[in-house]
Structures are given as structure tokens and as C-alpha cells.
Amino acid sequence: LAKTTQPISMDSYEGQEVNITCSHNNIATNDYITWYQQFPSQGPRFIIQGYKTKVTNEVASLFIPADRKSSTLSLPRVSLSDTAVYYCLVGNNAGNMLTFGGGTRLMVKP
Amino acid sequence: DVKVTQSSRYLVKRTGEKVFLECVQDMDHENMFWYRQDPGLGLRLIYFSYDVKMKEKGDIPEGYSVSREKKERFSLILESASTNQTSMYLCASSLEGQLNEKLFFGSGTQLSVL
Helix, strand or coil: CCCEECCEEEEECCCCCEEEEEEEECCCCCEEEEEECCCCCCEEEEEECCCCCEEECCCCCEEEECCCCCEEECCCCCCCHEEEEEEEEEEECCCCCCEECCCCCEEEEC | CCCCCCCEEEEEECCCCCCCEEEEEEECCCEEEEEEEEECCCCEEEEEEECCCCCCCCCEEEEEEEEEEECEEEEEECCCCCCCHHHEEEEECCCCCCCCCCCEEHHHEEEEEE
16 A cells, blocks of 8 residues: 655645645555545545646646655645645555545645 | 535444444445544545445454445444544545546544443
């Protein structure tokens, strides 16, 4: 199983760009990298997913270097409502367990 | 949108009781999962199922069992609840067939065992 390591917490201010890095040294060839966001008293929800290079959607960007041993979630111009826990998940659905790491608690301040 | 519904938002049970946590999804997903979430430990996988009547152990199956009699419903069972099973329980589902299918989560059941 590919285990992930993320910073426990990060602080930022409104309007700043936030980058959260996840390490996954033993990622397997078939594994994808997926990021989820979780607000208090809710289940996690999907933000973005990638396999290699860069992926961008309306919410975030995901940067994955060539060796795929890490990935960086980039949130442009964060707002107070982006305060949440962000989880990096590495795995796939092909009979493998999908294991979450401890997550990064992002606090956005005014 | 996919909807994953967990039957109870909050539950309070006594030690030794048999507890059923129910989860229903409405998008015909093959895969269903049960996680528990504890402060400082993130989400840990208890059991998952890839098809009706099929189940696989996750990272922490001890003290739990599951049932999947219908495709849309996945139940988590605590045969004899203990205080260390006090936790937030999250159900999720996903499609089968692709390696990168994303998980859809319910809102969670906060279980307190007294």
C-alpha cells in the first residue's frame, strides 16, 4: 500500500495561494493521486485527481513530478470558506484498499 | 449527483449492544466502503465490498462485520459495542471498472458507546 505523508496543519490568509504537498514514496504504477476536502461534520468530497504532470480544474491544480513520489495541491486565492482538512489519497479501485493519510488542516485567516 | 445516505446522524449505544449502521447509495455503484474517523488518526478503512454478498477486510476490521444483501445498501455491524468504538463512521461508494473512480461519501454517523 502506498502510504502518504502530509503536513499536519497550515495557516494562510485570504487571497493567498496555498500549496499542500503530499509524499508517497512507494506509489504503484496503477495508483492515481486524489485529493479530498472535508468540512466539519461532513464527509470528504472530491477535489481533484491526477496520474502525472499537471491537472487543473475550476477549484484547484495538482502538480505531480515525473517520479510521482510526491504531489502538490495548489489552491489559488483562498477564502475563509476554504478552511478545511485536505486529504491526499493514493491508490486505485482494482482490488486494493484506498488508504487515507492523516490530512492537512488548513486555516484561512482574514 | 450521487447521494450516499447514512441512516443516523448521531447514535448513542451502551457497551455490549449490537449496533447496525446503515448506508444507502442511489447511483448503482458497485463498490461500497466503511471508514471510521478519529481525531489525529484520519480515516481508516474498516471493510469494503465490490459486489452484492462480497466483502473484504480493510485496515481495522476487528470488532466489526458487514452485510451487503442488495447493491445499494451496505451495513456495518458492531456485534458487541465497546467504548473504543466511539467514533465518526463514514460510508462511501464508487463505480467499479475504472482504476481512478472517485469516492462519494455520506455525511457520517457519530456513534457514542457508553
